[in-house]
Amino acid sequence: MLRITFLGTGGSTPTPNRNPSAIAVNREGELILFDCGEGAQQQMMRAKSGMKITSIFISHFHADHVLGIPGLLQTMALQDRQEPLEIYGPKQVDKFLYHLLALGYAGKNFEVKAIELRPGDVVRRAGYEIRVIKTVHTILSIGYVLEEDMRPGRFNRERAIELGIKPGPLFSKLQSGRSISLDGKEIRPEQVVGPPRPGRKIVYTGDTRPCDSVIEASENADLLIHDSTLSEETKEYAINYMHSTALEAAEVAKKASVRKLILTHISARYSDPGGASKLEEEARSMFENTEVAKDLMTEEVGYREGE
Numbered sequence: 001m002l003r004i005t006f007l008g009t010g011g012s013t014p015t016p017n018r019n020p021s022a023i024a025v026n027r028e029g030e031l032i033l034f035d036c037g038e039g040a041q042q043q044m045m046r047a048k049s050g051m052k053i054t055s056i057f058i059s060h061f062h063a064d065h066v067l068g069i070p071g072l073l074q075t076m077a078l079q080d081r082q083e084p085l086e087i088y089g090p091k092q093v094d095k096f097l098y099h100l101l102a103l104g105y106a107g108k109n110f111e112v113k114a115i116e117l118r119p120g121d122v123v124r125r126a127g128y129e130i131r132v133i134k135t136v137h138t139i140l141s142i143g144y145v146l147e148e149d150m151r152p153g154r155f156n157r158e159r160a161i162e163l164g165i166k167p168g169p170l171f172s173k174l175q176s177g178r179s180i181s182l183d184g185k186e187i188r189p190e191q192v193v194g195p196p197r198p199g200r201k202i203v204y205t206g207d208t209r210p211c212d213s214v215i216e217a218s219e220n221a222d223l224l225i226h227d228s229t230l231s232e233e234t235k236e237y238a239i240n241y242m243h244s245t246a247l248e249a250a251e252v253a254k255k256a257s258v259r260k261l262i263l264t265h266i267s268a269r270y271s272d273p274g275g276a277s278k279l280e281e282e283a284r285s286m287f288e289n290t291e292v293a294k295d296l297m298t299e300e301v302g303y304r305e306g307e
Helices: 040-047 068-078 093-102 157-162 169-175 212-217 232-240 246-256 275-284
Strands: 002-008 022-027 030-036 053-057 085-089 112-116 122-125 128-134 142-148 180-182 185-187 201-204 223-227 261-264 290-292 298-300
Touching (some): 002 040, 022 040, 030 068, 040 068, 068 085, 068 093, 085 093, 093 112, 128 212, 142 212, 157 169, 169 180, 212 246, 223 246, 232 246, 246 261, 246 275, 246 290, 261 275, 275 290
Parallel strands (some): 030 053, 053 085, 085 112, 201 223, 261 290
Antiparallel strands (some): 002 022, 002 298, 022 030, 122 128, 128 142, 142 201, 180 185
C-alpha cells in the first residue's frame, strides 16, 4: 500500500475548505508527514489516519508549513506516546525544534530528534529511500522524492515446470535469487525470473518555482505533487513570491514524463467553486492526467501496468 492523504491543500491563507500544507503518506503501514501546517492533527482525526507518525519532513519554515507541529507534539504527549519521532528539514531545523521543546510542547515520554538535510542527502528506510532535492522559493527550501527499492522480477511458473521443477521450496529459492541443482543440472534464477521491476516513486515539491532540479528528480515518477498556487493570469505574482502556476506545474510534469500530476498549495483567491476547476483546466491543456487536490482527498499509488 502507498496511500497519500492530503490533509491541507491551501496556500498561505487558509479557507473554509482548505487547510495549510500537510500531506500524510502511508507506506505499508508506516505513516510519514510532509509538512505540517496548522490544524494538521484535526485533519488526521477527520481522515482517521491515526497519529503514529514515524517522521515529519519539512520543506521550509514558512508558518503555513510548520505551525501544526507544536499542537501535534502536545497531542502525542497527552496520548502518552513512547516511540521516538524524527523531524527532518533544511538548515536550522534543530533550532526550530529546540524552541518547541523548550516551550514544553512535547512530554518526556518520547524522544524528538531534529535532522538537518541538504539537496543530495538520502534517508534510507527499509524498502525505500527519501531523497532531498533543491527547490526555488523566497527562503531556503527543499523538496522530497520517495522511491521504493527495485522489486524482484516476475516468476515464470510455466517455464519452471517445463524445466522439471515442482512447486514448493525450489520455487522459493529461485524467486529469492538462489540457483538450485536438479538431476545434476544447475538452474539459475534468471532462467525462470524476469528482470527486476521498479518500485513506486512520488515527488513532493513544497513551495517552488518550476526548476530543472525538480524536473530531473521527477523523471518517470508515478506521482508528482507540485506547487500550483496561481494561474497564468497572475503569473507575475507567482514569479514575485516564488510559486508556480498550474500551467508551469504541468510543464514540469510533461518534461519529466510522470504518470500523474496533483496540484496543491492553492491560493485563497480560488476558493470559489470554479476557482480550482480553472487551475485544473489550465494544467490539463498541457498535461492531461492532472488533478487539483482537495482536503482529505486520498490517492492510492499503484504499480505500473504490467509491472
